[in-house]
Amino acid sequence: MSVYFGTFENKVDRKGRVSVPAPFRQILATSAFQGIIAFRYQAPEAVEACSLEFMERLDQSVSDFDLFSEAHDDLAFNIFAESHQLPFDGEGRVILPAALLEITGIQEHAAFVGKGPTFQIWEPSALAERKSEARQRAPNLTLRLRRNEPGGAS
Amino acid sequence: MSVYFGTFENKVDRKGRVSVPAPFRQILATSAFQGIIAFRYQAPEAVEACSLEFMERLDQSVSDFDLFSEAHDDLAFNIFAESHQLPFDGEGRVILPAALLEITGIQEHAAFVGKGPTFQIWEPSALAERKSEARQRAPNLTLRLRRNEPGGAS
């Protein structure tokens, strides 16, 4: 299992297609569904994206517990209902639906940002703004790792 | 087994037919019954829908427990008795019975909402309202997953 990182800015062509960055595609290569699941989540101007499997696990983490519970209902309406299943074309591109273009403000370019187990899609200038905010708020960020088990490259 | 995602709004023609969204039909393609099971459940303005197989599992999960229990009896009266078996026509459409049109208020358009293991059918504006409620009620929904099993793409 891999981790999404890095920022990539790609062009949206006149058909509305964008290339998903190759490194991200490589992580998704083993997925049953060749494409991404994109949905709105918390950050109002960003689109969250992940694999189908991530979504299925998310579903199971709730519905094993209680299928018709309120918790599941909130999850469903906030995430599943707002999700878009975007298949790759032969070249690894997806087309962003109008709804996602609207909430992000994406027109000519889209920025892909790795965020670990998922990644996000932004309008580039909105992302730049968000990044500088983050820098100001945490200038002295320290990284703390748990010591990992012996064996395996780091 | 797959998960129903996304929201799709389709037109109801003058014969009362609506196309079930193609992605949903694809999930249902392996079902023994080519169509959907529709029933009212909890949400007063929504129709819950699923495959025949899901219905059978729902029954078993209760009747394994206790066939003549009050729980099973309630399930029978509330769900099975009010369920409609809606077959697809050649183009993947179903006809919504008058009873379901009435409780949902559906007239010209019907919105299909993926909710994970099932999906719902709403009158579009009623759905929009329900969604904004959900958004307000769960602003801090986390994407945290439970620790997952090894293997599988993320």
Added chain:
DNA sequence: TGTCATCCCATTGACACCCATGAAATCCCA
């Protein structure tokens, strides 16, 4: 015979698939 549901076919618009191009990164070998 009238009403209703099912089957079949037509239309249109979106998009999935195919191929082409150029740029950049990588590889390979002298």
Added chain:
DNA sequence: TGGGATTTCATGGGTGTCAATGGGATGACA
């Protein structure tokens, strides 16, 4: 180590196919 060859990637565009929709024809049933 330098430079040509090869591969990968992002991008652009044409076209066939499929989904959503509409409507006519056929059959069941009262």
